[in-house]
Amino acid sequence: MLESIHLTKNYLNKKALDDVSIKLEKGQIYALLGPNGSGKTTWMKTAAGLTKPTSGEMLYNGSPVGIESRREIAYMSTEPYFFHWMTVGDVGEYYQDFFEDFSSDRYRELLTEMALTEDMKVRQLSSGMAAKLKIAATMARKASIFLLDEPLNGIDLIARDHIMDAVISSMENPVTMVISSHLVEEIESFASKAVFLRDGSAVEVCDVEDLRIREGKSLAYKYREIME
Amino acid sequence: MKHLLKYEFRKTRTVKTAVLISTCIFEILFLLGLICNVPVLLGTGTMGLSFCATLGMLILGLVSIAVLYRELNSPQSYMLFLTPNSSYKIIGAKVLENGITLAVGGICFTVLAGIDLFLWGVQASDFPTVMHLLSDMMGNIQLNPADIARILLVLFSGWLSVLTIAFFAVVVQASLLNGRRFGGLFSFLLFLAIVVGIGIFISNLPLGQGFLGSFLQSMVVPVSTGFLYSLLYLGFTALFYALTGWIMDKKLSV
Numbered sequence: 287m288l289e290s291i292h293l294t295k296n297y298l299n300k301k302a303l304d305d306v307s308i309k310l311e312k313g314q315i316y317a318l319l320g321p322n323g324s325g326k327t328t329w330m331k332t333a334a335g336l337t338k339p340t341s342g343e344m345l346y347n348g349s350p351v352g353i354e355s356r357r358e359i360a361y362m363s364t365e366p367y368f369f370h371w372m373t374v375g376d377v378g379e380y381y382q383d384f385f386e387d388f389s390s391d392r393y394r395e396l397l398t399e400m401a402l403t404e405d406m407k408v409r410q411l412s413s414g415m416a417a418k419l420k421i422a423a424t425m426a427r428k429a430s431i432f433l434l435d436e437p438l439n440g441i442d443l444i445a446r447d448h449i450m451d452a453v454i455s456s457m458e459n460p461v462t463m464v465i466s467s468h469l470v471e472e473i474e475s476f477a478s479k480a481v482f483l484r485d486g487s488a489v490e491v492c493d494v495e496d497l498r499i500r501e502g503k504s505l506a507y508k509y510r511e512i513m514e
Numbered sequence: 515m516k517h518l519l520k521y522e523f524r525k526t527r528t529v530k531t532a533v534l535i536s537t538c539i540f541e542i543l544f545l546l547g548l549i550c551n552v553p554v555l556l557g558t559g560t561m562g563l564s565f566c567a568t569l570g571m572l573i574l575g576l577v578s579i580a581v582l583y584r585e586l587n588s589p590q591s592y593m594l595f596l597t598p599n600s601s602y603k604i605i606g607a608k609v610l611e612n613g614i615t616l617a618v619g620g621i622c623f624t625v626l627a628g629i630d631l632f633l634w635g636v637q638a639s640d641f642p643t644v645m646h647l648l649s650d651m652m653g654n655i656q657l658n659p660a661d662i663a664r665i666l667l668v669l670f671s672g673w674l675s676v677l678t679i680a681f682f683a684v685v686v687q688a689s690l691l692n693g694r695r696f697g698g699l700f701s702f703l704l705f706l707a708i709v710v711g712i713g714i715f716i717s718n719l720p721l722g723q724g725f726l727g728s729f730l731q732s733m734v735v736p737v738s739t740g741f742l743y744s745l746l747y748l749g750f751t752a753l754f755y756a757l758t759g760w761i762m763d764k765k766l767s768v
Contacts, residue, residue, distance in 0.1 A: 297692065336595050337767040356598040367589035369525070383517040384597040 287312050287462060288333055288351075288359070288431055293342035295328050295486075302328040304486040305342070310431070310462055317473045317494070318466040319509055320483035326466040327364065329483065330433045333464075334361035346431075357386065360429035364436035364466075366416045368408045374419060375404030381423050393426035400448050414445040421449050425456040432456070432463045438472065446472070474505040482512050518599060518607035529577045530615070533570035537626075540566060544630060548637050563630070567623040571616060575673065578612050579680045586688035587697060591768035601762030602755075605681060609755055612677050616670055624666065664741065671747035678754040679708050685758050689765040712750065 288310040295303040303325045310316060318326050331337040332344050335351045346355035368377050374397065381388040397404065400418040411419060421437060437453065438446050454476060457463065464481075467473045474494065482489045489512055497503050503511070523530075544559025546552065585591050594604050683705040687697045 298694075331767075334596060336592060338765065353598050353600055356596060361592075361596055363589055363592055365589040367592040369521075369590060369593060371525070371528075380521070380593070383520070384599070 287347065289345045290329065290332070291343045291345065293329070293332065293344060294340050295325075295332065295337060296340045301486050303332070303339075306483075306486070306488045307342075308481055308488055308491060310464070311479075312462055313460045314462055315457070315476055315478045316462075316464045317470070317477035317480045317505065318464050318483065319470060319473075319480055319505075320466075321468075321513060323485075324483040325486040326483055327435055328486075330361060330435050330464065330466065331363075333431075333433055334359060336361070358430040359433065360385075360424050360427045360431070361433040362420050362424040362435060362437060364439050366408075366413075366420070368416075368419070368423075370409045372408045373404060374402050374406045374408070374411075377408065377419060377423050378404070378426075381426065385427055387428040389426050389428065393422055396422035396426055396452055399452065414441050417441050418445060418448060421452050425452050428459065430461060432461060434463070434465045436466055436468070438467055438469055450476075470506045470509045471504075477505070480505055480508070482509065484513060515603055515607060515610075518603060519611060522607050522611035525581050526574060526577050526611070526615070529574055533566060533574065533619075536570070537563065537566040537623075541626070541630075545633075548633060551637075560630075563623075563626070567619075567627070571619050571623075571673070574615055574619070575612060575677050578608060578677065579684060582608060582681055583684045583688075583698065583701065586684060586766070586768065595768055600759075601766070602759035605685070605755065605758050605762060608681060609674070609678055609751070613670075613674055616673060620666055620670060624662070664744075667741065667744045668747070671744040671751070675747040675750040675754070676709070678751045678758070679712075680705050682754045682758045682761075683708065685761050685766060688768075689761055692767065716746070 290306050290308050293303050293306040294301070306325070306329060308329075318329070320326050328337060332339055333346075333351060335353075335356055344351045346359065349355070351359070368380075372380070378390060378393045378397075381393070382390055394404075397419075400415075400422055402415060402419060402422065406415070408416070408419070417437065417439070421434075424432065424434070432453075434453070437449055441449065450472075453463075453465075457476075465473055465477070477494050479491065480494055480497075481491050492508065494505055497505065497508055501508075540559045540562030542559075543555050544563060547555030547557070547559055585594060680701075683701040686704060687701040691697045691700060
């Protein structure tokens with residue numbers, strides 16, 4: 287599975303990740319939690335092979351992430367990233383062209399569920415619709431690992447429900463999922479593990495069920511305890 | 515690679531369409547001027563076609579550079595680097611797309627120029643006289659198919675090497691500056707520095723006098739030397755393509 291070993295990432299004047307070692311288990315749903323600037327996005331982008339570590343390693347099935355791991359790891363950025371000249375249909379065609387695990391039928395199903403049509407232009411979508419499109423394109427893949435960076439960011443309640451339905455329905459297969467979010471309460475209902483990042487360091491990895499049963503704490507309570 | 519190439523062509527489709535439409539408009543003006551014998555239309559058409567052939571190809575190249583710059587300095591880069599393609603393939607598709615555009619554009623404009631010149635001659639005189647006139651013209655300026663091929667090859671390889679150097683400069687700034695301010699200026703200065711450096715290198719070869727000088731000179735030197743220039747430019751293209759791919763692979767974080 288996916289493992290970061292002493293992962294450090296420095297930018298010109300900032301340390302985004304500092305010696306982060308995390309090992310993901312297969313079939314688990316991880317909540318990646320931390321305040322802004324804690325390193326969640328950098329960790330995910332490194333796992334997706336978009337960002338090169340300064341030191342340390344990010345391994346997928348024992349090998350450094352790269353071209354091969356991109357076939358099995360689906361990453362969804364929090365920012366819109368589709369080419370502005372595309373239509374919703376073009377996005378599906380693009381994913382179909384590049385990802386063997388992409389299902390056009392599943393993509394169309396998700397589009398219907400999210401009230402999107404293939405002739406819609408990407409540049410004309412509202413932020414909520416753009417977020418739905420990212421989810422549809424990403425979740426139409428049959429990837430082994432899904433990395434979803436703030437999928438609910440800036441989305442209204444109804445759109446959130448659609449997005450979470452799409453995410454949950456994609457979990458029928460045994461996949462590993464990492465979801466970063468500020469909305470701790472919303473993620474708590476389906477996350478099985480939680481990773482807490484603060485100032486670029488992994489502070490704690492815990493089992494959500496254990497947290498409730500043994501410590502009698504909710505994920506939100508634990509989050510406040512760690513971050514405050 | 516074919517899918518990457520498909521989307522590279524798609525990215526510059528609007529500009530290509532604009533160049534094509536402009537060419538068609540000026541061609542129609544040229545033909546109208548020719549048929550109706552209106553010198554103003556003929557002149558406008560000729561001038562416009564010349565601009566389309568030169569500026570059009572230049573603009574297409576510049577747009578490709580701008581597209582790469584935008585992609586590397588925005589989340590659109592994820593569309594490239596999330597796919598299971600190597601950096602060499604990604605940048606290779608861009609170089610190839612420019613090469614194909616340049617080659618097809620160059621051939622089309624050369625053929626169009628030949629046809630227009632021929633029609634102009636036919637309209638001005640009868641066919642045998644035109645052929646004789648063209649033959650005389652060719653003889654006077656000593657232009658033969660080998661010369662035309664050499665000039666086109668030098669233009670093609672020279673411009674492709676310039677574009678590849680520009681891609682290299684853009685990738686270096688993206689790797690070092692990560693989309694910070696003045697990235698464009700940095701790219702441009704780096705590009706200039708490399709071109710000047712290559713110019714100094716070439717000026718020390720027995721082939722010519724600096725990059726631009728040698729580029730111009732390569733079109734008037736004997737055929738064999740012209741082909742040597744082309745090989746040199748293609749060598750620079752290959753070198754900077756490999757360097758760009760390596761930097762993208764090892765250093766670029768998007």
